Amino acid sequence: MSVEIRRVNFSQPESAYILVELLDEYARDPMGGGHGLAPMVKAELASRLAQVPGAVGLVAYVAGEAAGLATAFAGFSTFAARPLLNIHDLAVLASFRNQGVGQALLAELESIAHERGCCKLTLEVLGNNQIAQGAYRKFGFAPYALDEAAGVAQFWQKWLA
Numbered sequence: 001m002s003v004e005i006r007r008v009n010f011s012q013p014e015s016a017y018i019l020v021e022l023l024d025e026y027a028r029d030p031m032g033g034g035h036g037l038a039p040m041v042k043a044e045l046a047s048r049l050a051q052v053p054g055a056v057g058l059v060a061y062v063a064g065e066a067a068g069l070a071t072a073f074a075g076f077s078t079f080a081a082r083p084l085l086n087i088h089d090l091a092v093l094a095s096f097r098n099q100g101v102g103q104a105l106l107a108e109l110e111s112i113a114h115e116r117g118c119c120k121l122t123l124e125v126l127g128n129n130q131i132a133q134g135a136y137r138k139f140g141f142a143p144y145a146l147d148e149a150a151g152v153a154q155f156w157q158k159w160l161a
Contacts, residue, residue, distance in 0.1 A: 003104040008057030016046030026091035067096035080119040087123035
C-alpha cells in the first residue's frame with residue numbers, strides 16, 4: 001500500500017481544513033482526550049498556525065483518502081546549540097492503522113528536520129499508549145534521560161488562564 005505525504009500550507013484553506021478535520025477526529029479518540037476540538041479552535045487553528053514560524057503540518061493519504069496527520073514545531077537545543085523539531089501531534093485514523101502511515105509521517109518529519117539542520121526530533125507520548133510507543137521505538141525513538149541515575153524526563157504542563 002502506497003502512502004503519500006503532503007505538506008500543509010496553513011494559508012491555503014483546503015489543505016488546512018483537512019488537517020483540522022483530522023485533528024478533530026484524533027481529539028475525539030481516547031488517546032487524544034476523548035473530546036472534539038472546540039468550535040473556536042476549529043475556526044481559528046489554521047490561521048493561527050500560519051503565524052507560527054517553523055510550524056509543520058503533514059497529511060498522509062492512502063489511495064487518495066486522508067489517513068493521518070502530523071504537526072510539529074521548531075525548537076532549540078541549548079546543549080547542542082542547534083535547532084530541533086518537536087512533534088506535537090501524530091495520529092492515524094483507526095481504519096488506516098498498521099499500514100505504515102505513521103512510519104511514513106515520521107520519515108517525512110525526519111526529512112524536514114534534516115533540511116533544517118536539526119539535531120533531533122522530540123515528542124511526548126502517554127504512558128499507557130503502548131501502540132504509539134511501539135511505533136516510536138520502531139522508528140528509533142527512546143525515552144529521554146541525561147543520566148540513568150537521574151531518571152527519565154517527564155513532560156509537565158501548567159495551563160494559563
